[in-house]
Amino acid sequence: xxxxxxxxxxxxxxxxxxxxxxxxxxxxxxxxxxxxxxxxxxxxxxxxxxxxxxxxxxxxxxxxxxxxxxxxxxxxxxxxxxxxxxxxxxxxxxxxxxxxxxxxxxxxxxxxxxxxxxxxxxxxxxxxxxxxxxxxxxxxxxxxxxxxxxxxxxxxxxxxxxxxxxxxxxxxxxxxxxxxxxxxxxxxxxxxxxxxxxxxxxxxxxxxxxxxxxxxxxxxxxxxxxxxxxxxxxxxxxxxxxxxxxxxxxxxxxxxxxxxxxxxxxxxxxxxxxxxxxxxxxxxxxxxxxxxxxxxxxxxxxxxxxxxxxxxxxxxxxxxxxxxxxxxxxxxxxxxxxxxxxxxxxxxxxxxxxxxxxxxxxxxxxxxxxxxxxxxxxxxxxxxxxxxxxxxxxxxxxxxxxxxxxxxxxxxxxxxxxxxxxxxxxxxxxxxxxxxxxxxxxxxxxxxxxxxxxxxxxxxxxxxxxxxxxxxxxxxxxxxxxxxxxxxxxxxxxxxxxxxxxxxxxxxxxxxxxxxxxxxxxxxxxxxxxxxxxxxxxxxxxxxxxxxxxxxxxxxxxxxxxxxxxxxxxxxxxxxxxxxxxxxxxxxxxxxxxxxxxxxxxxxxxxxxxxxxxxxxxxxxxxxxxxxxxxxxxxxxxxxxxxxxxxxxxxxxxxxxxxxxxxxxxxxxxxxxxxxxxxxxxxxxxxxxxxxxxxxxxx
Numbered sequence: 001x002x003x004x005x006x007x008x009x010x011x012x013x014x015x016x017x018x019x020x021x022x023x024x025x026x027x028x029x030x031x032x033x034x035x036x037x038x039x040x041x042x043x044x045x046x047x048x049x050x051x052x053x054x055x056x057x058x059x060x061x062x063x064x065x066x067x068x069x070x071x072x073x074x075x076x077x078x079x080x081x082x083x084x085x086x087x088x089x090x091x092x093x094x095x096x097x098x099x100x101x102x103x104x105x106x107x108x109x110x111x112x113x114x115x116x117x118x119x120x121x122x123x124x125x126x127x128x129x130x131x132x133x134x135x136x137x138x139x140x141x142x143x144x145x146x147x148x149x150x151x152x153x154x155x156x157x158x159x160x161x162x163x164x165x166x167x168x169x170x171x172x173x174x175x176x177x178x179x180x181x182x183x184x185x186x187x188x189x190x191x192x193x194x195x196x197x198x199x200x201x202x203x204x205x206x207x208x209x210x211x212x213x214x215x216x217x218x219x220x221x222x223x224x225x226x227x228x229x230x231x232x233x234x235x236x237x238x239x240x241x242x243x244x245x246x247x248x249x250x251x252x253x254x255x256x257x258x259x260x261x262x263x264x265x266x267x268x269x270x271x272x273x274x275x276x277x278x279x280x281x282x283x284x285x286x287x288x289x290x291x292x293x294x295x296x297x298x299x300x301x302x303x304x305x306x307x308x309x310x311x312x313x314x315x316x317x318x319x320x321x322x323x324x325x326x327x328x329x330x331x332x333x334x335x336x337x338x339x340x341x342x343x344x345x346x347x348x349x350x351x352x353x354x355x356x357x358x359x360x361x362x363x364x365x366x367x368x369x370x371x372x373x374x375x376x377x378x379x380x381x382x383x384x385x386x387x388x389x390x391x392x393x394x395x396x397x398x399x400x401x402x403x404x405x406x407x408x409x410x411x412x413x414x415x416x417x418x419x420x421x422x423x424x425x426x427x428x429x430x431x432x433x434x435x436x437x438x439x440x441x442x443x444x445x446x447x448x449x450x451x452x453x454x455x456x457x458x459x460x461x462x463x464x465x466x467x468x469x470x471x472x473x474x475x476x477x478x479x480x481x482x483x484x485x486x487x488x489x490x491x492x493x494x495x496x497x498x499x500x501x502x503x504x505x506x507x508x509x510x511x512x513x514x515x516x517x518x519x520x521x522x523x524x525x526x527x528x529x530x531x532x533x534x535x536x537x538x539x540x541x542x543x544x545x546x547x548x549x550x551x552x553x554x555x556x557x558x559x560x561x562x563x564x565x566x567x568x569x570x571x572x573x574x575x576x577x578x579x580x581x582x583x584x585x586x587x588x589x590x591x592x593x594x595x596x597x598x599x600x601x602x603x604x605x606x607x608x609x610x611x612x613x614x615x616x617x618x619x620x621x622x623x624x625x626x627x628x629x630x631x632x633x634x635x636x637x638x639x640x641x642x643x644x645x646x647x648x649x650x651x652x653x654x655x656x657x658x659x660x661x662x663x664x665x666x667x668x669x670x671x672x673x674x675x676x677x678x679x680x681x682x683x684x685x686x687x688x689x690x691x692x693x694x695x696x697x698x699x
Contacts, residue, residue, distance in 0.1 A: 010276055011295035011302075013117075014636055015110025021046060024090075027103055028222075031055075031634050032116040033326050033655050034140075035306035036133040039066050041326050042140050046118070046635075047103040048090040050074070051223045053233060054327035057131065058255055059170050060138040062198045065311050065321075066330045066373065071200050072255045073235045074164040075142045077129070079122055079245070081157045088120050088127060088144075088159075094218035094232050111636050113276035114302050115269075125149045127245070132272040136310070139256030141272075143265045146245045157245040161253070163202060164216060164235040167194045171328065173233045176215045183211045183238050188262060192238045200238075201259040206251060207243040228584025279305045279347070286348025289672040296627035300664050303637040304343045307657040308352060311359055319359035320352055325640055325653035333360065333369040333380075333387035334450060335658050338600065341397040342661025346668035350402045357395060358407070361414055364388075367421025368430075371452075385430050385441040385448040388418055389473035396480040396541065399487075409488055419481060419495075422474070429464075432474075433521075436508070437501035438466045439474040440521065451533075451569065453592040455585065461593050465522035468509050469533035472540055475502045479542035503544035509537070510549055515556030530560045530571035532601050538608035551612045557605060564625035566659075567601040568644045569593040579645035581652070595644035596651065602626070603662030607669065616670045626663055638663060 020026045027047035034042045040060035045051055050073065058072035076089035087100035107121040118129040125148040133140050144159055167179040182193040190209045192200040202209070214237045225231035243251040254263035283301050284290045290297075311321040311331065322343060324335035336356065344353035363370050363380055369387035370380030392415065399408050422439060425431030428448055430441040441448050442464030445457060449467050453460040478499035485492035509516040516534035519527035535557050537543055538550045545553065560571040570577050570593070578591035602623065610619035626638060633639050634654030641652040 010113040010273070010280070011298040013110035013112055014295075014299065014631060015108055015117075016046065016631075017108050018106070021106035021109050022104055024049075024098065024103060027106070027109075030632065031654055032111065032131075033306070033634055033637065034114060034116075034131070034133045035309070035323070035326065036060070036138065037136050037305075037309050038138060039064070039068060039309045039323065039330075040133070040138050041068075041306075042131065042133055043327055046106070046109040046116070048088075048106075048118075049092050049098070049103070050219055050233070051092065051221055052327070053173055053221055053224055053230070054170055056166070056170075057142065058138070058140045058200075059327070060257055062257070065309070068170045069198070070166045070168055070170050071198070071257070072140065072163070072202075073166050073233075074162075075241075075253065075255075076162040076164065077144060078160045078162075079120075079127060079157060080160055081123065081155065084123065086122055088122075088129070092220040092222070094220045096220075113273055114306070114636065115272060115276075116635075124153055124155070125247075130269065132269065134256070134268065135272075135275055137256060137258060139254055139258065139260070141252060141254050141263065141265065141268050143250045143252030143269065144243070144245060145250050146247050148247045151247075153247060159241075159243040159245045159251065161241040161243060162237055163190070163239050163241065163255075165192055165200060165238045166235050167197060173221075173230045174235065176217055176234045179236075181213075181236070181238070183213055185209045185211045185239065189259075190239050190241075191259075198257055199259075200255060200257065202239075202241075202253055202255045203260065203263055204241055204243060204251075204253045205262050205265060207241060209239055209241050211239045212237050226582070227588065228586075276302055282348040283346075284348070287668070287672045293667075293671075294627065296630055297664070297667055299630055299636045300626075300638070300660050300667075301347050303655065304347050304660055304664060306637075306655070307339065307343055307660070308356075313359065313362055316355075316359055316362065318355060319362075320355040321359060322356065322657050324658070325656040326634075327653070327655075329653060330373055332372045333363070334371060334384050334390060336360070337369070337387060337390035337394040339657040339661035340394045341401075342603070342663070342665035342668070343657065345397055345401045346661075346664045350398065350404075353394075353398045353401075354404065354407055357391075357398060357411070360391065361411060364414055364418065366426045367418040368426055382427055383446055383448060384452075385428070385439075385467075385470055386450060386473055388422075389470065389477050391418075392477035392480050393473070393540065396483075399484070405487060408484060412484060412488060412490070415481060415484070419477070419498075423498075433466070436505035437498065438471050438505050438508075438520070439502075440466050441470060449533075451531075451593040453589045455589045458590075460590055463519055463522070463527075465527075466520040467533060468516050468518055468520075469536045471502065471506055471509070472537040472544070475499055475506060475544045476540040476542040478502060499542075506537070506544040509534075510545075514552040516553055529574055530556060532557060532561050532567035532569060532598070532605075535567065535601065535604050535608050538611055539604035543611075547612070550608070554605075554608050554612045557608075562605060563597045563642070563644075563648055565602060565629060565639075565642045565648055565650075566597045566599045567605055568595055568597050570595050570644075572644065577644065580643045580649075581641060592641075597642040597644055597648055599638050599640065599642070599656060599659030600662045602659075603664075603666035606666045610670060620667065620670050623663055623667055 056073045062069040079086040087102045090103045120127045168174045190202040250265040321331040322336040371384035451461040482492040482495035561567040578595040606619040606622045633650040637655040638659035639650035640656035642648040
């Protein structure tokens with residue numbers, strides 16, 4: 001198939017009319033997010049107001065890879081025609097006022113691919129506004145075009161665009177006067193230089209620029225107030241652009257850390273849309289099933305691209321990693337490995353998967369992968385027991401998708417050493433219990449599993465002992481290593497024996513009444529809490545459970561934990577259950593894994609249902625509610641968490657990598673026929689498949 005034949009048009013625009021755009025509450029509940037592949041991003045509400053500290057037109061890593069700074073907050077446009085002035089922007093103020101109310105003139109909003117597009121109703125016609133980021137460049141474009149109702153209308157119109165800049169960490173808020181930049185203007189080029197830090201360059205193709213240095217104070221940030229954080233911000237107006245607004249012609253600006261030539265707005269816009277088409281084309285070229293994929297799946301394919309970013313290393317200049325979520329997360333070892341198959345293999349980009357896997361080989365230490373990196377990426381933290389175990393499964397997914405034994409042969413000694421470290425013991429009490437072959441982990445004051453909330457010295461869910469998903473992952477990793485060893489003509493018996501021993505001991509997790517214990521051998525004994533961690537004993541490719549035991553796990557999760565958007569982190573019947581994720585830092589972190597629904601678990605639940613029932617259509621139906629969610633919260637993407645109680649309002653980060661990835665991976669495997677990894681001996685599906693000779697290509 002040629003590249004041209006593989007191209008697919010972008011999904012239908014995801015959009016809203018006046019009923020949503022003109023209602024400030026509804027318009028501010030919906031956010032657009034863009035990313036540039038370098039860790040930088042842009043985001044805001046469809047109303048045009050700032051309601052988070054993270055909203056802005058240009059948030060970029062001034063200190064790569066992840067020393068991100070808010071550089072350009074807003075470009076507030078006002079249409080001027082003679083004596084008539086019409087604001088096309090909206091601002092919230094600490095006084096409680098919302099002024100101007102430009103949102104009231106928004107006739108429609110839509111996503112064209114990933115590009116946000118507004119249409120404002122103005123006297124004599126409409127003004128269309130677009131925002132996009134340049135791929136692999138720290139640059140954002142903002143463009144406007146006038147569409148007259150009367151084709152003969154040639155009246156002179158002008159856009160005055162106020163440029164609000166900053167120089168603060170994207171997690172913070174700015175004090176008036178906290179930086180004093182040098183602002184210069186020269187023939188369509190405005191520069192803001194922050195000594196010893198960075199320079200912002202703004203260029204326009206037509207019009208004029210006028211410098212300024214006036215602080216605009218007391219922007220109100222209601223979402224931060226809800227989160228118990230500082231809820232006000234200040235920005236520096238560094239100048240104003242006056243842009244001629246002519247019928248059918250684009251005017252606007254390019255703002256970035258790297259200076260460049262006068263922007264060609266139509267060409268830059270076309271490059272952005274072409275990038276979206278290229279992402280879809282890669283997925284289509286890899287899997288013919290994507291030709292008939294619903295729009296919501298195509299949107300997830302597009303947003304998947306936003307999480308992949310450059311993490312160059314001295315010996316890996318093209319290193320890659322995965323942003324765990326926008327806007328506030330960086331890259332985490334656990335999240336990266338969980339998300340890798342869905343973001344790369346399910347989207348037809350195995351070469352990116354390999355780059356990520358090989359990037360992380362440089363960080364393997366004492367058999368472990370990092371949990372997280374600080375903003376500047378210097379010294380990683382290793383407080384995770386499962387990142388290394390997910391690393392084995394990510395390699396499994398990559399090798400099964402590509403057959404790349406050369407890469408496997410190169411990494412195999414590292415994987416061997418990781419197993420050895422777990423057998424003899426590594427950091428934080430992580431090691432195999434010689435009595436039963438299960439993996440134990442944990443020390444007081446340290447959070448090691450994905451249920452990792454910690455407030456001060458309080459570890460909310462310490463889970464010291466033998467967590468169920470850690471041992472499901474350990475069993476899976478040992479089986480994966482046995483398969484790897486056999487494929488490389490190496491001794492596989494050792495890994496099979498270790499897996500058999502762990503698999504036999506895993507029966508200790510099975511509860512007589514159904515489902516699995518969440519923890520064995522903890523400081524207070526075994527923990528029977530009904531949590532979603534047990535689902536991995538069914539959804540991972542290698543399960544230590546019989547089909548009957550798998551079915552009972554799925555049944556318990558379905559009864560106690562399943563919701564439209566994922567699985568609750570704790571059953572409502574538990575005394576520690578928290579139905580809503582609200583309040584300040586202590587309240588929210590205390591509730592994080594005590595009831596909220598996690599979107600990334602939906603894909604694993606669907607695969608587990610398929611494994612037990614053997615019905616791909618029924619499993620796919622579980623993913624369908626995601627389509628409606630893409631029009632809420634982060635538009636076109638999948639939120640991190642939701643309230644455990646109906647109506648399951650979205651919470652946490654509005655764009656979460658593993659929520660997107662695990663849903664995509666499940667859809668990909670269930671739809672394209674790539675289900676073999678989840679049809680191991682002993683499952684109902686494998687028993688059916690053994691009597692079914694239908695070719696994969698027809699599934």
